[in-house]
Amino acid sequence: MVISGKMIAALSRAVRNSSEERRFSHSVVRCLADPFFPIAFFLRNVMALRREVHFNRLAPRMQRRLLLRILRERSAIFLEVREWISKREDGLGFLTAGNEKPLPGGPDDYCSRCGWCCEIASGMPVFPEDSAVPLKWKNIFGDGLGKGHRFCAFLWESREAGGSLCSIHPWRSIPCRTFERDECEFLQGEPDFSDPSVEDRLLETGRWLIGLMDGR
Numbered sequence: 161m162v163i164s165g166k167m168i169a170a171l172s173r174a175v176r177n178s179s180e181e182r183r184f185s186h187s188v189v190r191c192l193a194d195p196f197f198p199i200a201f202f203l204r205n206v207m208a209l210r211r212e213v214h215f216n217r218l219a220p221r222m223q224r225r226l227l228l229r230i231l232r233e234r235s236a237i238f239l240e241v242r243e244w245i246s247k248r249e250d251g252l253g254f255l256t257a258g259n260e261k262p263l264p265g266g267p268d269d270y271c272s273r274c275g276w277c278c279e280i281a282s283g284m285p286v287f288p289e290d291s292a293v294p295l296k297w298k299n300i301f302g303d304g305l306g307k308g309h310r311f312c313a314f315l316w317e318s319r320e321a322g323g324s325l326c327s328i329h330p331w332r333s334i335p336c337r338t339f340e341r342d343e344c345e346f347l348q349g350e351p352d353f354s355d356p357s358v359e360d361r362l363l364e365t366g367r368w369l370i371g372l373m374d375g376r
């Protein structure tokens with residue numbers, strides 16, 4: 161699902177105005193404007209949290225603080241990975257907006273880039289021996305980004321193509337490589353997967369989030 165530019169602009173404004181975030185808003189707003197930043201998955205993350213009792217018990221001020229922290233942490237790893245990839249000679253060209261070419265070695269015959277298989281806070285940090293991924297990121301993959309994160313730290317999206325993108329796909333973990341067609345089909349059998357109201361709920365989550373951030 162592609163989040164409209166209007167909604168992203170409203171969210172950026174709300175983050176910039178939020179008193180808690182002034183110090184960090186520049187990098188967060190920069191990420192929100194990036195065509196590869198996983199804004200739809202961030203909203204899915206928020207949607208998941210809103211279903212949780214613990215989150216609902218928090219006062220709006222605390223909910224705002226938690227969500228801003230999640231956004232800040234995701235922005236920080238996003239910028240780090242982006243810089244790393246842009247400096248690599250084998251950057252593999254997947255940092256070009258609109259590039260819908262299959263990623264090398266990807267399960268492209270059945271993968272619809274829904275990103276649901278990457279809805280994991282953390283995974284077994286076992287990587288191929290020749291994986292160039294820095295040790296720090298392997299640890300992040302194993303430990304997750306922290307409290308409240310519901311998606312892999314390395315999940316991006318292609319705003320133009322409207323699907324998910326693994327930012328470390330050529331260097332990804334072994335567990336990620338073993339998730340194949342059978343597992344994918346099983347996941348697609350989940351009731352939420354084909355629920356037509358998901359898109360509406362995601363947009364409602366976006367509006368709710370903008371209101372929460374604006375609440376100052």
Ligand code: SF4
Pocket residue numbers: 277278280312313314315316325326327328329332333336
């Ligand atoms: S490393 Fe890539 S494939 Fe593995 S869970 Fe994260 S985004 Fe998905």
